[in-house]
Amino acid sequence: MLEGIHWIAGKKVTGSRLFHAHNPATGEKLEPGYPEASSDQIETAVIAAREVHEQRVLFPAEVRVRLLKAMARNLQEQLPQIQQRGVLETGLPEGRFEAEMGRTCSQLLQFAETVSSGLFRETVLQSADPERSPLPRPDLRRRMIPLGPIAVFGASNFPLAFGVAGGDTASAIAAGCPVVVKAHPAHPGVCELVGAAITSAVEEVELPAGVFSLIHGESFDVGVGLTSHPEISAVGFTGSQSGGLSLWRIAAQREVPIPVFAEMGSANPVFVLPGAIAERGEEIASGMASSVLLGVGQFCTCPGILVLIRDENSEAFKAVLSRELFHGPVGTMLHSGIHAGYKKGLQEVAERNGVQLMGKGPVSSGACDAEAGLLAADARRFIEDPQLQAEIFGPSTLLVECDDLQQLHKVASVLEGQLTATIHATEAELIDQQELLQRLEDRVGRIIFNGFPTGVEVGEAMQHGGPWPATTDSRWTSVGMTALERFQRPVCWQGFPEALLPEDLVAGKNDATSFRLDGEWHQGSAH
């Protein structure tokens, strides 16, 4: 069924220099082999994408809507095959693929809805005023246009929702950009299946095939080649800090540098105030353990830091946390690289001055099976040693113990950029802690009350991003409808008669579009 191919502008393309995925549970090599994309193959994919952009294939909103819907439909049909192969390639349970498929398809459909509403087009019209003094005011019409071909690098930890048809691809297409995806080498088979679904969607909607390509590569070269290609306009990346920063640097060294939006995860600190522990310590400890262990700790929002104040309840809280973290084997990690990185990261932090390894959980015998970890450090050490903030990608957390609220504030104020921060408190004890909330807001993209950071809702109000090094640019998000804004840019048309204007800049011509005219909102008749 799988053919070990690239999907380049609608065509199955084979190649040489094969690599293989491995079953992380058994170490077994999985057939077929996948080829490394050659520079000619990258060229073909990118040039086809550029032509699509130049021909404005995805400019009309209704074309994007049809494509996004066809993608969702075709993907859903592929679920059984994807599930079967996915379990082998990732060690994730079957149910995970079903859940992720639901999220991936609903994400595509939400983008379709957003595009058809026109809300994020930010079309703004200003009428001419020939009588204005000292100078007449020209007619100005500003619209958002797609940036151009986008390179997408999916993550290993969400093979569907942050993969080939994941948030970056969905938002780029929603923005009107053709996409060239670099498949994740840990699950090339899942990528091939998802690529087939998108390729068919492009065909069904009768679009030029250059709208979408999928290329494979295990070496760093393919990513470098794609990011360096002069016709690539921007990059969406989800993954490790080292991977994201490398691409960001390559993009900055191009003759024409391009934006790279890299979402690189973070330590997602959780602050638990004394009143919350007193009121529901057991529930919080147990919820925290579930959040740390979710997906074997392989979520970019996994809470890797837990900050609390030593008091009469904190020992009991820690005991429940240990018990819940260590109650059984936690499962298989995604691949040997992540597994080795987790073990190394845990050990490196455990060996830092003032850090204790409070315990490790049981582990079963799979090649990439992980053991949960619990580290602890005094707040004083945490404040002094920035290394303790390093994300350890996997099922562990670092307990930071404070003497008092003042020290807890200090911990909040030394945090580097994070995707999220969470605070557990009673309403009464937090009402006077505006400053703590402010210190956290300054350092994160999302702040959560009495919940946990894992679980990122797809919606208009979501922010999945954050200050460096959580992402390369805190002004954008990679989840939620505004993610499409990363891949658009404004153009102002000045003084054109209506007959010469693009349709979406003529009020009343495109009923589906909302726009602002001389400072007032207008919604198309679709509303």
Next chain:
Amino acid sequence: MLEGIHWIAGKKVTGSRLFHAHNPATGEKLEPGYPEASSDQIETAVIAAREVHEQRVLFPAEVRVRLLKAMARNLQEQLPQIQQRGVLETGLPEGRFEAEMGRTCSQLLQFAETVSSGLFRETVLQSADPERSPLPRPDLRRRMIPLGPIAVFGASNFPLAFGVAGGDTASAIAAGCPVVVKAHPAHPGVCELVGAAITSAVEEVELPAGVFSLIHGESFDVGVGLTSHPEISAVGFTGSQSGGLSLWRIAAQREVPIPVFAEMGSANPVFVLPGAIAERGEEIASGMASSVLLGVGQFCTCPGILVLIRDENSEAFKAVLSRELFHGPVGTMLHSGIHAGYKKGLQEVAERNGVQLMGKGPVSSGACDAEAGLLAADARRFIEDPQLQAEIFGPSTLLVECDDLQQLHKVASVLEGQLTATIHATEAELIDQQELLQRLEDRVGRIIFNGFPTGVEVGEAMQHGGPWPATTDSRWTSVGMTALERFQRPVCWQGFPEALLPEDLVAGKNDATSFRLDGEWHQGSAH
């Protein structure tokens, strides 16, 4: 009256290593001397700004509105002094300061209006849905917060509108960010006066003085020190490509890189189609000459390339253009650096293979007086030689002569990123040239019909930006109300009870704010 001082967080600060401005018309050294900011002085300014950010001084919309209005008021009062000194420092005519002051103040007031309308806050609320399956939906509220302290580098060519209180400062404050401005060393006296007006405004509105600082420096070190300071969150720059790219590189090399929005000008090509020449060639040629000569060619939107098709009317058109360009001395350039750069740039392009210097205008005897220049090249050469696209900052333009429409299309398709492109045509001849408009739209931030690129309207629909190398990021603008979006970032508050939320995230609490609630727009009662 002038004291040769920095304005650091409300205080007059003196220093050593003095430099002087010079009158470009006479070469005369202008007293007083201005000090180079020391690293301690930079530190003081930035730390004061950080405290303002941490204390959320400029978070409330009404505070920003009051400050922006007070700035406009105080600036207007300083006009006579600014005018008197400005003429000496810049060689610009008196009337220019009056006009620029009008623009600068109306820009501040427009931002005040925009901030109080709340339109660009992009506040989005999504209600919780505890019944949703498979997982309940949390309450999500997304708001835009200021990025933090912003470093602003003003331009020499618009000492007011793109200077200390210009678009970058106005938009940063409108976004809620404290600002540290590096004064332009060519007009430090004007900067001191504008700095005094802003400092008084901060005092009058009773804000902490760290909201605004102004530091001087002639060496590159001060800019490097400011951009490298870990507490600076972003940079706004208007000026030369070499200056902008240097700051951009420094920012990229920081431990925590920050966004630099550099608007670096461009060649702003003007395309004139045969029908337009036949219909009103003389008017277009004369308008073109005025646009090239405006402000002695020292506008970032100065049209440095003119593309036309050789036909029976083109020779007459060229004759009018030459006549209008060369009819008299064009005036004094801003400073000796720009003057030398213009002469060098003109000579370098004139010496390229296939380029003819068609003529130079008369010049008067001032130290920095410029002569208008007209270059010409065949389209074939222009297409082959990217060096011909280099911006020559000053009153010259390069005529690119095409054999036919096809070649003119080719010229459009090899253009590098531009702030603007302009097209003169009859409606009838352009109606079939959608592809030409598309090629241009792909390469510019603003596209103008039957007008000229100089003159950048301040308004909601303006886009003053464009693909690299016109700016460092085509997704933002430095003129128009959306310029404030450069200095904000989204934060999502999840699951908070209303009592703990910032006021602007509670529907109905802040009447002045517009927001989206569950997909529908709501405007505050201020509307």
